[in-house]
Amino acid sequence: MTMVRSLTAVTARLEAATETLAEYIGYLNGEIDAEQDKAEPNAERVEALEQQLDIVIGERRAIMPANLALINRALYIYAPFLKLLRGST
Numbered sequence: 001m002t003m004v005r006s007l008t009a010v011t012a013r014l015e016a017a018t019e020t021l022a023e024y025i026g027y028l029n030g031e032i033d034a035e036q037d038k039a040e041p042n043a044e045r046v047e048a049l050e051q052q053l054d055i056v057i058g059e060r061r062a063i064m065p066a067n068l069a070l071i072n073r074a075l076y077i078y079a080p081f082l083k084l085l086r087g088s089t
Helices: 008-034 043-062 068-087
Strands: none
Touching: 008 043, 008 068, 043 068
C-alpha cells in the first residue's frame, strides 16, 4: 500500500531521519573514543564500531526524500535505540 504524504510531512520525516543519523554518528564516535581511551582497548569492538560508523555515514550522505527505506530505518530502528540510550542516562 502506497501512502501519499504532504510535502510538509515528507520534509519533517527527512529532517527527523537526518537528525537521528547525526545523533547516531555522534554516539558511535563517542563509543570509539571511549574504547580507545581505555588502558587496554578492545580492538575488535573498535573495528566493529568503525564499520558501523562507516555504514551510518554512508546512509547520512545518501539520505533523500525518495529513499524511504533509509528514512524508515533511521526513524524505526536507530531512533528507538537512541531513545533508550537517552532514557538510561
